[in-house]
Amino acid sequence: MSALEGARDRFLALHEGFAASRQGEPAWLARLRADALGAFREQGLPHTRLEEWRHTNVTPLAKVPFALASSPGRAVARDDLEHHAFPVFACSVFVFVNGRFAPELSAAQRLNCGTTVESLAEVLRGDPERLASRLGRIAEWKRHPFAALATAFVDDGACVRVPRGAGAEQPIHLVFVSGPRADGQPLLSHPRVLVEAAPGSRLTLIQDHVAVGTSPGFSNCVTEVEVCPDAQVDLVLVQREPDYRFHVSNLAVTQERDSRFAAHTLCFGGAIVRNDAGVRLLGEGAECRLDGLFVAGGRQLVDNHTSVDHAVPRCTSRETYKGIVGGRARGVFRGRILVRPDAQKTSARQSNANLLLGAGAEVDTKPQLEILADDVKCSHGSSVGQLDPDAFFYLCSRGLSEEVARDLLTRGFAQEILRALPQPALSDALDDILQQRLRLAHAGGLS
Amino acid sequence: MADALLELRDVYATAGEASILRGVDLVIRPGEVHAVMGPNGSGKSTLANALAGRPSVRVTRGEILYEGRDLTALAPEERAREGIFLAFQYPVEIPGVANLYFLKAALNAVRKHRGQPELDAMDFLQLARRKMKLVEMDEKLMQRSVNEGFSGGEKKRNEVLQMAILEPRLAILDETDSGLDIDALRVVAGGVNALRGPQRAMLVITHYQRLLDYVEPDFVHVLAGGRIARSGGKDLARELEEKGYGWLEASAR
Numbered sequence: 001m002s003a004l005e006g007a008r009d010r011f012l013a014l015h016e017g018f019a020a021s022r023q024g025e026p027a028w029l030a031r032l033r034a035d036a037l038g039a040f041r042e043q044g045l046p047h048t049r050l051e052e053w054r055h056t057n058v059t060p061l062a063k064v065p066f067a068l069a070s071s072p073g074r075a076v077a078r079d080d081l082e083h084h085a086f087p088v089f090a091c092s093v094f095v096f097v098n099g100r101f102a103p104e105l106s107a108a109q110r111l112n113c114g115t116t117v118e119s120l121a122e123v124l125r126g127d128p129e130r131l132a133s134r135l136g137r138i139a140e141w142k143r144h145p146f147a148a149l150a151t152a153f154v155d156d157g158a159c160v161r162v163p164r165g166a167g168a169e170q171p172i173h174l175v176f177v178s179g180p181r182a183d184g185q186p187l188l189s190h191p192r193v194l195v196e197a198a199p200g201s202r203l204t205l206i207q208d209h210v211a212v213g214t215s216p217g218f219s220n221c222v223t224e225v226e227v228c229p230d231a232q233v234d235l236v237l238v239q240r241e242p243d244y245r246f247h248v249s250n251l252a253v254t255q256e257r258d259s260r261f262a263a264h265t266l267c268f269g270g271a272i273v274r275n276d277a278g279v280r281l282l283g284e285g286a287e288c289r290l291d292g293l294f295v296a297g298g299r300q301l302v303d304n305h306t307s308v309d310h311a312v313p314r315c316t317s318r319e320t321y322k323g324i325v326g327g328r329a330r331g332v333f334r335g336r337i338l339v340r341p342d343a344q345k346t347s348a349r350q351s352n353a354n355l356l357l358g359a360g361a362e363v364d365t366k367p368q369l370e371i372l373a374d375d376v377k378c379s380h381g382s383s384v385g386q387l388d389p390d391a392f393f394y395l396c397s398r399g400l401s402e403e404v405a406r407d408l409l410t411r412g413f414a415q416e417i418l419r420a421l422p423q424p425a426l427s428d429a430l431d432d433i434l435q436q437r438l439r440l441a442h443a444g445g446l447s
Numbered sequence: 448m449a450d451a452l453l454e455l456r457d458v459y460a461t462a463g464e465a466s467i468l469r470g471v472d473l474v475i476r477p478g479e480v481h482a483v484m485g486p487n488g489s490g491k492s493t494l495a496n497a498l499a500g501r502p503s504v505r506v507t508r509g510e511i512l513y514e515g516r517d518l519t520a521l522a523p524e525e526r527a528r529e530g531i532f533l534a535f536q537y538p539v540e541i542p543g544v545a546n547l548y549f550l551k552a553a554l555n556a557v558r559k560h561r562g563q564p565e566l567d568a569m570d571f572l573q574l575a576r577r578k579m580k581l582v583e584m585d586e587k588l589m590q591r592s593v594n595e596g597f598s599g600g601e602k603k604r605n606e607v608l609q610m611a612i613l614e615p616r617l618a619i620l621d622e623t624d625s626g627l628d629i630d631a632l633r634v635v636a637g638g639v640n641a642l643r644g645p646q647r648a649m650l651v652i653t654h655y656q657r658l659l660d661y662v663e664p665d666f667v668h669v670l671a672g673g674r675i676a677r678s679g680g681k682d683l684a685r686e687l688e689e690k691g692y693g694w695l696e697a698s699a700r
Contacts (some may be wrong), residue, residue, distance in 0.1 A: 397499050398526035398553035412543025427571040
């Protein structure tokens with residue numbers, strides 16, 4: 001039996017124990033779980049002969065005997081989180097430990113105009129019917145084994161709802177902390193976020209993944225976002241787990257008429273990271289922006305797959321991904337844009353630029369445009385390069401050391417993504433994180 | 448006579464694969480302004496880059512002594528900290544790096560080397576504002592990325608601004624006049640003249656005599672075929688303007 005098959009069977013066995021504790025759930029939820037489990041069983045863990053997983057070998061992940069994070073696990077104290085906080089602005093913070101809501105660590109400011117952030121587990125206990133048509137309906141778990149696995153195990157997470165016409169002034173900060181069990185056993189957790197932005201509402205949401213402890217672990221995340229007509233959602237996904245953890249994330253978004261959505265995916269850590277971001281533009285006049293930045297050093301593998309589905313006319317998509325790859329790390333970008341036959345007057349733009357900091361680093365980048373309409377404006381471009389020697393000499397000729405010059409140029413490369421974040425204070429905070437990451441990586445083999 | 452600040456003895460240098468400098472001799476003392484003129488391809492920029500330490504330019508023979516020490520042993524950043532400044536012919540655009548931040552980092556690197564305390568953001572801003580007036584530079588350019596989207600004139604002003612802030616001992620201006628209209632030229636030259644002083648030497652590289660109407664040199668050298676074909680006073684520049692370079696190139700061969 002291969003490692004992948006072994007892991008699939010272990011995950012299925014874990015689910016048996018899990019399902020036993022789920023008696024009495026509503027029928028729709030039980031069916032969702034069963035369907036998702038079936039989809040996972042059928043697909044198994046993906047192997048590299050699949051086009052979608054060609055560059056990402058998950059065997060190292062498959063070899064770790066994870067236990068399911070059913071209890072909160074190792075106690076996480078406020079001190080553990082302190083150094084992960086963004087110190088620059090006050091906003092509501094909701095903390096989840098191994099996917100489970102931790103009210104004692106959260107600090108909810110009063111949210112404006114009826115915006116709510118609830119524990120998914122509580123809603124499923126108290127008022128499950130209102131999620132019957134939402135949970136698991138946007139994520140494409142039928143085509144993604146890890147999303148199927150996460151949906152089979154769906155349990156707790158964040159339920160964010162902004163009512164019609166309402167807008168939170170401050171961002172809402174969701175912090176997902178992962179860590180091993182008290183005895184050090186590596187854990188599998190399923191951070192889950194469900195967002196509903198009602199017509200005409202506005203939301204800025206930060207989904208932040210951090211970890212404590214020093215043993216491996218696996219965060220398998222699913223975020224589903226429904227952007228109703230005229231609503232506007234900015235989502236900032238920050239992944240800053242340590243380099244010995246595995247992270248798979250699935251972002252699935254539907255957009256209605258004249259809505260606006262932006263995802264900023266910032267990825268700094270993880271041994272193997274796979275992010276899938278998929279947006280379906282279902283209403284005319286919708287605009288989406290997908291931005292991404294990743295830094296990989298050592299032997300990290302960071303894989304970003306994006307997909308924008310222009311299903312109706314007159315929608316706009318803008319996509320900019322940037323990768324900084326050093327050491328013997330590997331970066332992958334694949335950007336799919338589908339323009340369906342009816343989607344005339346589509347405007348779609350995609351770019352992926354990568355900076356290689358060392359001879360051992362590697363990037364695979366591939367746009368995939370499927371344009372089935374004839375009156376559209378679509379463009380794409382990708383590049384893989386090194387630091388510009390002229391710029392490097394220019395900085396050094398002003399007295400800056402090679403190290404400082406390299407850092408400045410590398411950070412400069414990232415600014416296009418960082419400066420596009422919804423708040424300047426957030427840009428600064430993440431620029432600091434980037435700087436720390438680069439420093440750490442230089443010491444530990446980014447270059 | 449004061450000791451030489453810079454001395455080149457029979458310097459040969461290559462740029463990439465090409466052999467460009469073929470036996471340059473030059474002595475520059477503190478307080479002096481030297482102009483180096485010459486036709487295209489004569490090696491003017493290679494000379495400037497050899498002094499600043501551009502990696503693609505290699506000194507293959509001879510000696511370059513700066514303050515009596517072998518300059519070629521120093522990395523570009525060490526040369527800068529020791530007081531050498533090159534105003535680039537083509538200043539480089541650096542996306543994502545704010546001009547103000549860059550200048551402060553550069554000045555503090557130099558100050559640290561000189562054993563001076565580093566300037567904080569407020570002190571630096573005051574200094575930068577004072578120097579910006581010197582080159583009539585718009586303060587808005589300080590928040591923008593280094594040289595990104597700057598006009599040709601703004602880039603050259605930015606070079607002179609950097610020079611004014613870093614206060615080098617040896618300033619090398621590589622065709623700082625190229626691409627400037629007459630007003631910009633006057634401003635840039637004014638900035639350069641304000642930096643003239645008894646402790647500072649300048650090497651002004653130019654194709655045309657025009658700049659030398661504003662920045663008056665003590666010595667003029669003509670570079671042709673990779674060596675200094677003739678040296679003289681400022682009158683030599685006028686002579687070149689009248690006769691062109693042909694007569695010197697012929698004699699250099």
